Amino acid sequence: MAVWEALLELADDHLVLGHRLSEWCGHAPMLEEDLALPNMALDLIGSARTLYDLAGTLEGKGRDEDALAYFRGERDYRNCLLVERPNEDFAHTVLRQLYFAAFMKPYWDRAMTSTNAVVQGVAGKAGKEMAYHIRHAGEWVIRLGDGTEESARRMADAVEALSIYVDELFDSSDAAQDAEKAGVLPVRAEMREAFDAVIADVFSQALLTQPDVAYGQRGGRTGQHGEGLGHLLAEMQSLHRAHPGATW
Amino acid sequence: MYSQGLIGADGRTTESEEFLARFQARIDAEEKIEPNDAMPEGYRRTLVRQIGQHAHSEIVGMLPEGNWITRAPSLRRKAALLAKVQDEGGHGLYLYCAAETLGVSREEMTEELLSGKAKYSSIFNYPTLSWADMGIIGWLVDGAAIMNQIPLCRCSYGPYARAMIRVCKEESFHQRQGYELCMSLAFGTPEQKAMVQDALNRWWWPSIMMFGPHDADSQNSDQSMAWKIKRFSNDELRQKFIDATVPQAEYLGLTLPDPDLKWNEAKGGYDHGPIDWSEFWRVVKGQGPMARDRIKARKKAWDEGAWVREAALAHAEKRQARKMAAE
Amino acid sequence: MVQTTPLWEVFIRPRNGLAHKHAGSIHAADEVLALQAARDVYTRRGEGTSIWVVRSADIVASDPDQAAENFEPTADKIYRHPTFYDIPDDVGHM
Numbered sequence: 210m211a212v213w214e215a216l217l218e219l220a221d222d223h224l225v226l227g228h229r230l231s232e233w234c235g236h237a238p239m240l241e242e243d244l245a246l247p248n249m250a251l252d253l254i255g256s257a258r259t260l261y262d263l264a265g266t267l268e269g270k271g272r273d274e275d276a277l278a279y280f281r282g283e284r285d286y287r288n289c290l291l292v293e294r295p296n297e298d299f300a301h302t303v304l305r306q307l308y309f310a311a312f313m314k315p316y317w318d319r320a321m322t323s324t325n326a327v328v329q330g331v332a333g334k335a336g337k338e339m340a341y342h343i344r345h346a347g348e349w350v351i352r353l354g355d356g357t358e359e360s361a362r363r364m365a366d367a368v369e370a371l372s373i374y375v376d377e378l379f380d381s382s383d384a385a386q387d388a389e390k391a392g393v394l395p396v397r398a399e400m401r402e403a404f405d406a407v408i409a410d411v412f413s414q415a416l417l418t419q420p421d422v423a424y425g426q427r428g429g430r431t432g433q434h435g436e437g438l439g440h441l442l443a444e445m446q447s448l449h450r451a452h453p454g455a456t457w
Numbered sequence: 458m459y460s461q462g463l464i465g466a467d468g469r470t471t472e473s474e475e476f477l478a479r480f481q482a483r484i485d486a487e488e489k490i491e492p493n494d495a496m497p498e499g500y501r502r503t504l505v506r507q508i509g510q511h512a513h514s515e516i517v518g519m520l521p522e523g524n525w526i527t528r529a530p531s532l533r534r535k536a537a538l539l540a541k542v543q544d545e546g547g548h549g550l551y552l553y554c555a556a557e558t559l560g561v562s563r564e565e566m567t568e569e570l571l572s573g574k575a576k577y578s579s580i581f582n583y584p585t586l587s588w589a590d591m592g593i594i595g596w597l598v599d600g601a602a603i604m605n606q607i608p609l610c611r612c613s614y615g616p617y618a619r620a621m622i623r624v625c626k627e628e629s630f631h632q633r634q635g636y637e638l639c640m641s642l643a644f645g646t647p648e649q650k651a652m653v654q655d656a657l658n659r660w661w662w663p664s665i666m667m668f669g670p671h672d673a674d675s676q677n678s679d680q681s682m683a684w685k686i687k688r689f690s691n692d693e694l695r696q697k698f699i700d701a702t703v704p705q706a707e708y709l710g711l712t713l714p715d716p717d718l719k720w721n722e723a724k725g726g727y728d729h730g731p732i733d734w735s736e737f738w739r740v741v742k743g744q745g746p747m748a749r750d751r752i753k754a755r756k757k758a759w760d761e762g763a764w765v766r767e768a769a770l771a772h773a774e775k776r777q778a779r780k781m782a783a784e
Numbered sequence: 785m786v787q788t789t790p791l792w793e794v795f796i797r798p799r800n801g802l803a804h805k806h807a808g809s810i811h812a813a814d815e816v817l818a819l820q821a822a823r824d825v826y827t828r829r830g831e832g833t834s835i836w837v838v839r840s841a842d843i844v845a846s847d848p849d850q851a852a853e854n855f856e857p858t859a860d861k862i863y864r865h866p867t868f869y870d871i872p873d874d875v876g877h878m
Contacts, residue, residue: 491848493845493847493848494848495848495849543828547825547828550810550825551808554791554808554809554810557791557809562788563788563789563811564787564788564789619808620808623808627829766787766789766813767787769789769812769813769814769817770787770789770813772813772814773813773814776814
């Protein structure tokens with residue numbers, strides 16, 4: 210297992226979530242969110258691009274960001290299951306964002322001391338972005354949780370649906386463990402405390418309870434995805450794959 | 458991205474001759490009119506209508522390009538397109554706010570759009586059928602919009618002019634990214650080149666129709682020109698646009714789909730073939746191929762977002778009540 | 785009847801050392817969302833380092849009908865301006 214594969218996992222997380230958020234553009238509940246959601250999507254896609262570029266360089270086979278993004282199918286994608294979950298409604302979308310950012314914020318903070326300069330660079334930028342994503346998504350979770358009867362119900366449904374994908378965030382695959390040993394990436398399990406603190410704070414204000422998760426779903430890091438990812442990729446890759454060798 | 462072709466604004470007004478003369482004198486002196494200033498009802502109504510149509514065009518305009526965000530063929534293009542469509546949303550937002558200074562709420566304007574009462578630029582009722590449409594829309598549709606929007610930065614109504622200054626600043630990247638995208642296709646594989654020529658064939662005539670009917674057939678222009686809501690006539694802007702676009706198409710090695718297009722030395726501009734106004738009016742009247750789908754998509758977003766907006770308001774009330782109780 | 789979301793005026797400080805300047809407006813249910821919306825809408829191209837938001841309804845504006853009585857009486861008070869006073873060039877810059 211190699212370090213570049215751990216970077217690929219991280220890049221896939223960011224691209225897939227950025228893609229999901231971009232699906233909202235033009236369809237958000239209010240115009241202000243039609244601007245806020247793409248801002249977050251652009252943050253994520255930006256990080257994905259740098260990470261793909263680095264992964265491709267370390268792999269050393271001449272694959273650039275587009276080769277990695279557009280020419281791998283769902284069995285080869287390495288993103289965690291949380292980020293590929295469909296948008297469903299605004300409650301699902303903001304909760305998914307909160308979970309992801311609450312994990313990535315401490316992750317990037319620690320990655321500031323990475324032995325890899327490019328990772329350090331991403332960490333410096335992305336840590337600030339995640340801090341804002343926590344605030345933006347968190348404030349919405351609070352409003353929806355403690356808003357109307359309908360919004361509280363939808364928010365509780367989202368917690369029920371998405372909480373089973375949280376544990377996977379803290380797992381380190383074999384590739385990730387190699388990257389961690391090399392000091393390139395932080396140890397995933399160490400984010401638990403910071404993550405729990407953010408979620409506990411938001412949930413208490415949102416009047417939400419954290420469900421007991423009997424069984425956390427896992428599999429993204431080994432290419433065992435849900436059925437939605439294949440459709441996402443089929444759409445995303447269709448044009449690029451129809452014109453092999455073309456430049457855009 | 459929007460261009461004139463303002464349809465059906467009613468500039469009639471009933472104020473006294475003296476009031477109108479005083480107002481006209483301010484306009485003629487290039488004074489800006491601000492929200493609380495006295496203004497003829499016809500002026501206010503024309504502005505609400507025009508700014509509203511302009512805002513709706515930006516919002517509906519997110520849909521045809523949004524159609525390709527998830528399929529953009531490179532990550533660089535994906536980011537640029539997403540940022541661009543987001544900008545269109547921003548432009549709609551600035552414009553709704555400008556219209557709100559005239560005493561109409563965003564919610565009221567939205568209801569008018571969704572009920573089909575309000576018009577928007579009919580160009581967005583055509584479908585985006587290939588990736589090349591993203592380039593052509595940036596190059597031609599945004600290009601046409603810029604022609605119209607730059608003079609609007611000097612519009613007599615202050616909030617509209619200020620919104621347009623912000624819009625124009627942001628819009629300058631749109632046309633460039635569109636043209637650059639067209640270049641990547643025109644100088645790419647034969648399939649890519651065919652794709653961009655096909656897109657040009659489909660969008661050329663709708664783009665030049667965006668400037669609205671010929672001056673002789675444009676009923677509301679004179680009053681709008683006098684009030685400096687509009688500063689150039691439809692035909693003047695159309696001519697300027699065609700003259701600017703022909704050499705750009707030549708550079709790309711693309712053919713504009715108008716056999717009658719030729720340089721007229723005497724007027725120092727290009728002559729073009731006859732415009733199919735029956736198509737224009739059909740699309741304006743809501744018979745465009747995507748008209749129903751566009752409104753349906755906006756209505757879906759608005760209706761499905763209602764519970765979110767209601768929750769935010771309900772939460773704000775609770776916060777306020779808690780704050781009061783704590784004091 | 786549709787509920788309306790309150791309108792807010794947004795002021796941005798382009799960089800420290802400059803005053804906040806009116807940038808535009810946004811809609812938001814409360815002040816926290818208003819600040820976030822202002823950030824997401826009006827600072828996408830590095831336009832600022834600080835944001836103020838104020839409920840539009842809370843702004844008290846002077847009446848344009850009183851503009852003449854408010855602002856024209858200052859026109860003849862030219863002695864408030866430095867150029868009203870003649871100082872010989874020999875004295876130097878003052």
